[in-house]
Amino acid sequence: MAELLQIKNIRKTFPGVVALDDVSFSVEAGEIHTLLGENGAGKSTLMNVLTGLYHPDRGELLLDGKQVQFTSPRNSLARGIGMVHQHFMLVPAHTVFDNILLAMDRVPLIYDRKTFQQKIQKIIDEFELDLDLNARVWKLSIGAQQWIELIKLLLRDCRLLILDEPTAVLTPQEADRLFAVLRRLQQQGKSIIFISHKMREVMDISDRVTVLKKGRSIATLERGQFDRETLATLMIGSDQIPQWQKNLQMSDKIVLDIRNLSVRNDRGLADLDDFSLQLKEGEILGIAGVAGNGQKALAEALTGLKPVNRGRILAGEQDLTHSSARASYISGIAHIPEDRKSIGIAPDLNVADNLIMKSFKNPCYRHGIFQNLRAIRGNARDKVSRFAIKTGSDTAPVRYLSGGNIQKVIIARELSERPKVLVALYPTRGLDIGSAEYVHKVITDGAADGMSTILIAEDLDELLKLCDRIAVIFRGRLIGYADPRTTTREEIGLMMSGEKRRIAS
Amino acid sequence: MKLVTERRDISSPLLRFFAPVASIAVALVCAGFLLLATGVNPLEAYREILYESLGSVYGLSETLVKATPLIFAGLGVSLAFRMQIWNIGAEGQIYMGAMGATWVALFSGLTNHWLLMAGMFAAAMICGGVWAGVAGFLRARWEVNEVIVTLLMNYIAILLVDFLVYGPWRDPQGFNFPLTAQFADAARFANYFDTRLHSGFFLALLCALLLYLFMERTIWGYQIRVIGSNPQAARYAGMRTGKTIFAVLFISGAIAGVAGFSEVAGLQYRLSHGISPGYGYTAIIVAWLARRSAVGVIIVSLLMGVLLVGGDSLQMLWQLPIAFIYAFQGLILFCLLAADFFIVYRLKLVRGTRHG
Ligand SMILES: Nc1ncnc2c1ncn2[C@@H]1O[C@H](COP(=O)(O)OP(=O)(O)OP(=O)(O)O)[C@@H](O)[C@H]1O
Ligand SMILES: [Mg+2]
Numbered sequence: 001m002a003e004l005l006q007i008k009n010i011r012k013t014f015p016g017v018v019a020l021d022d023v024s025f026s027v028e029a030g031e032i033h034t035l036l037g038e039n040g041a042g043k044s045t046l047m048n049v050l051t052g053l054y055h056p057d058r059g060e061l062l063l064d065g066k067q068v069q070f071t072s073p074r075n076s077l078a079r080g081i082g083m084v085h086q087h088f089m090l091v092p093a094h095t096v097f098d099n100i101l102l103a104m105d106r107v108p109l110i111y112d113r114k115t116f117q118q119k120i121q122k123i124i125d126e127f128e129l130d131l132d133l134n135a136r137v138w139k140l141s142i143g144a145q146q147w148i149e150l151i152k153l154l155l156r157d158c159r160l161l162i163l164d165e166p167t168a169v170l171t172p173q174e175a176d177r178l179f180a181v182l183r184r185l186q187q188q189g190k191s192i193i194f195i196s197h198k199m200r201e202v203m204d205i206s207d208r209v210t211v212l213k214k215g216r217s218i219a220t221l222e223r224g225q226f227d228r229e230t231l232a233t234l235m236i237g238s239d240q241i242p243q244w245q246k247n248l249q250m251s252d253k254i255v256l257d258i259r260n261l262s263v264r265n266d267r268g269l270a271d272l273d274d275f276s277l278q279l280k281e282g283e284i285l286g287i288a289g290v291a292g293n294g295q296k297a298l299a300e301a302l303t304g305l306k307p308v309n310r311g312r313i314l315a316g317e318q319d320l321t322h323s324s325a326r327a328s329y330i331s332g333i334a335h336i337p338e339d340r341k342s343i344g345i346a347p348d349l350n351v352a353d354n355l356i357m358k359s360f361k362n363p364c365y366r367h368g369i370f371q372n373l374r375a376i377r378g379n380a381r382d383k384v385s386r387f388a389i390k391t392g393s394d395t396a397p398v399r400y401l402s403g404g405n406i407q408k409v410i411i412a413r414e415l416s417e418r419p420k421v422l423v424a425l426y427p428t429r430g431l432d433i434g435s436a437e438y439v440h441k442v443i444t445d446g447a448a449d450g451m452s453t454i455l456i457a458e459d460l461d462e463l464l465k466l467c468d469r470i471a472v473i474f475r476g477r478l479i480g481y482a483d484p485r486t487t488t489r490e491e492i493g494l495m496m497s498g499e500k501r502r503i504a505s
Numbered sequence: 506m507k508l509v510t511e512r513r514d515i516s517s518p519l520l521r522f523f524a525p526v527a528s529i530a531v532a533l534v535c536a537g538f539l540l541l542a543t544g545v546n547p548l549e550a551y552r553e554i555l556y557e558s559l560g561s562v563y564g565l566s567e568t569l570v571k572a573t574p575l576i577f578a579g580l581g582v583s584l585a586f587r588m589q590i591w592n593i594g595a596e597g598q599i600y601m602g603a604m605g606a607t608w609v610a611l612f613s614g615l616t617n618h619w620l621l622m623a624g625m626f627a628a629a630m631i632c633g634g635v636w637a638g639v640a641g642f643l644r645a646r647w648e649v650n651e652v653i654v655t656l657l658m659n660y661i662a663i664l665l666v667d668f669l670v671y672g673p674w675r676d677p678q679g680f681n682f683p684l685t686a687q688f689a690d691a692a693r694f695a696n697y698f699d700t701r702l703h704s705g706f707f708l709a710l711l712c713a714l715l716l717y718l719f720m721e722r723t724i725w726g727y728q729i730r731v732i733g734s735n736p737q738a739a740r741y742a743g744m745r746t747g748k749t750i751f752a753v754l755f756i757s758g759a760i761a762g763v764a765g766f767s768e769v770a771g772l773q774y775r776l777s778h779g780i781s782p783g784y785g786y787t788a789i790i791v792a793w794l795a796r797r798s799a800v801g802v803i804i805v806s807l808l809m810g811v812l813l814v815g816g817d818s819l820q821m822l823w824q825l826p827i828a829f830i831y832a833f834q835g836l837i838l839f840c841l842l843a844a845d846f847f848i849v850y851r852l853k854l855v856r857g858t859r860h861g
Pocket of ligand 1: 045
């Protein structure tokens with residue numbers, strides 16, 4: 001096969017950080033090439049260099065054998081290289097159609113809406129996507145937003161598509177659809193660079209895998225040469241994956257009692273409908289369900305971010321139904337949100353400041369009205385080393401951290417206050433395997449100390465591994481409980497699609 | 506060949522320092538041609554500006570005097586900037602502050618110097634604070650755009666002061682000029698070095714220090730920084746954004762109000778029509794160029810002071826028209842703002858016209 005793109009000895013530094021040290025690899029026409037590496041290994045940075053968003057300090061890019069220098073993403077797009085970013089770049093208040101139109105080349109000042117609409121609809125139909133062109137972007141799920149980004153690139157007729165952790169925000173079903181689309185594109189002769197931390201997907205789809213470690217490309221393996229273990233060893237190297245043991249030890253004491261909860265969404269439809277759930281002390285209760293069946297509403301209602309229409313949330317004697325986020329937190333509920341960039345962090349503040357966002361009023365972080373900077377920095381040092389957060393420099397704003405490291409900052413903050421109850425939405429999303437294991441360990445350790453967890457995840461393996469009980473949610477209602485020791489993936493799958501119920505606990 | 510702009514990945518601290526310096530140099534060259542055209546030797550003119558504004562005790566003191574209200578108002582505006590709130594109304598808040606201080610000085614019946622100072626200070630802060638607080642309240646309560654409200658409140662404040670100095674507060678012995686009576690000595694700041702330099706300048710420095718500590722060291726400053734960076738995350742962490750928006754605009758206006766106090770107590774000794782020749786608007790530029798930092802506000806204000814004093818002397822020495830002085834100051838500001846652009850972008854010559 002012909003080499004479409006060659007990357008040679010790329011180096012890229014930021015003040016105080018060497019993000020890419022020495023990276024070389026190549027992409028052939030019609031291949032799916034996966035980039036694998038720990039959080040902060042430099043994957044996103046490399047892709048940004050490829051598309052001209054960043055300019056390498058050293059090294060060269062060869063497209064079709066000829067050296068190129070991209071000055072901006074517009075530039076690389078014109079040469080057929082397009083990228084879907086880890087964090088999307090859409091205008092939330094506009095419709096899907098407007099967002100796509102914005103990205104198109106040579107739209108005349110006065111355009112015929114119909115022809116463009118047809119053109120876009122053709123692509124949607126060709127790949128069997130399910131997307132309403134007139135919907136406003138902010139109302140769409142993150143998965144749907146990703147389709148928009150992809151359609152933009154398909155319209156531009158890209159030869160090389162770069163997808164930075166596309167599946168992190170997709171349900172397994174959506175991911176399967178994405179893979180089908182990618183395979184179709186591959187058959188059309190297009191090349192794809194794919195980034196993911198999920199081994200199952202990597203094994204599934206890659207023709208070749210290049211492993212990045214600390215800003216260096218350390219190996220490129222062909223299909224057949226790699227399996228899970230080799231890749232994991234290459235990626236993590238001498239770093240140990242933390243070991244942990246689950247011990248079932250929940251008590252019968254109920255810490256959170258959700259009774260007949262109903263929550264409506266922005267469109268006035270019921271997100272949660274007469275939903276009841278009991279959380280016991282020290283247990284890890286998984287919520288399984290196809291995304292969009294009310295999980296997010298449940299988390300937001302529990303943490304006070306969304307008003308409750310009907311029903312009650314009780315914690316012991318206390319009624320939490322109508323309280324602000326702060327009051328809920330004081331009563332001991334920690335929350336790992338789904339949308340980390342928009343509500344999880346203050347992007348312009350440094351790691352230390354972000355880690356105390358919820359506890360800055362705590363006496364140990366202040367002297368009267370003044371902040372206790374020494375304690376705040378000490379806390380940051382402690383969390384950074386415990387959660388292996390890779391920061392550039394201590395004072396750098398968190399917005400410059402890699403996606404996975406931002407997620408770690410949020411998790412470290414939420415779990416640091418020894419919460420009584422943790423509501424976690426997709427907590428290991430975007431984390432590399434070592435970090436994901438560490439987060440599992442922290443959750444199980446917490447459970448051993450009496451912390452109760454509501455774990456909302458889409459990865460059934462994760463739920464089966466971690467949980468004491470699994471509750472299945474379907475169309476905003478509780479379908480039933482499953483016991484992870486005895487149930488099967490198939491049984492849960494049937495319950496998730498609403499075909500089987502089992503109410504027992 | 507084509508000239509393209511390209512976003513920098515990072516802006517180095519070195520660049521952040523040199524870009525403004527270089528931009529001033531460019532502005533001086535451009536203005537130099539203007540000067541040549543009017544038959545003035547630019548080098549001589551620049552020497553004159555520097556000498557007049559920095560070269561003598563008197564010149565230096567005048568520069569500091571001019572910088573004083575800019576520091577106050579600039580600090581106020583920059584505090585609001587920290588929270589992504591645009592206080593365009595510093596001008597009105599200066600007028601209100603001056604009005605409040607004048608009321609205490611003339612009509613409170615106090616005679617003790619320190620009591621008077623404290624009373625005038627407090628009145629100026631309250632008047633300026635309330636003036637901006639109105640916008641804060643409307644914004645926090647009904648999401649009314651604070652830019653419009655603060656801007657329109659300027660006109661109300663200026664007209665209100667005009668009403669007072671043309672009407673009820675006019676000095677009966679003032680030959681019908683739009684002025685109040687002069688303050689008693691007890692209601693005036695001390696002067697230093699036999700110049701017009703007054704305590705207001707030192708108060709401004711103190712204010713900058715306090716504001717710095719407030720923003721970087723206190724838990725309130727911390728909340729303002731979080732809200733300024735991501736209001737959604739702040740709400741999620743349980744911070745009261747509405748209350749903070751009101752408080753920040755109030756404080757922002759209060760600090761700008763102190764500029765009015767400093768002008769009447771340190772310089773004019775009375776309230777008059779046109780008490781501020783647009784310091785409040787210049788303060789917006791000051792805050793912008795200072796990048797929200799308190800030290801930056803001081804530095805930029807001093808630079809503006811040099812321009813103002815130097816401009817006056819050019820006008821006197823070479824009989825240059827006032828329009829020229831404005832053009833000159835405009836050029837320098839324009840170049841400084843351009844430097845801002847070059848800190849984020851760089852220009853690049855690329856060969857070929859298509860890709861590069
Ligand atoms: N604009 C920037 N300024 C400073 N440092 C940066 C910037 N962008 C990236 N970095 C640093 O470069 C390193 C590599 O980051 P990158 O985002 O490429 O990691 P990644 O491999 O994509 O990780 P993840 O799997 O978590 O997304 C990180 O340590 C990050 O802090
Ligand atoms: Mg990344």
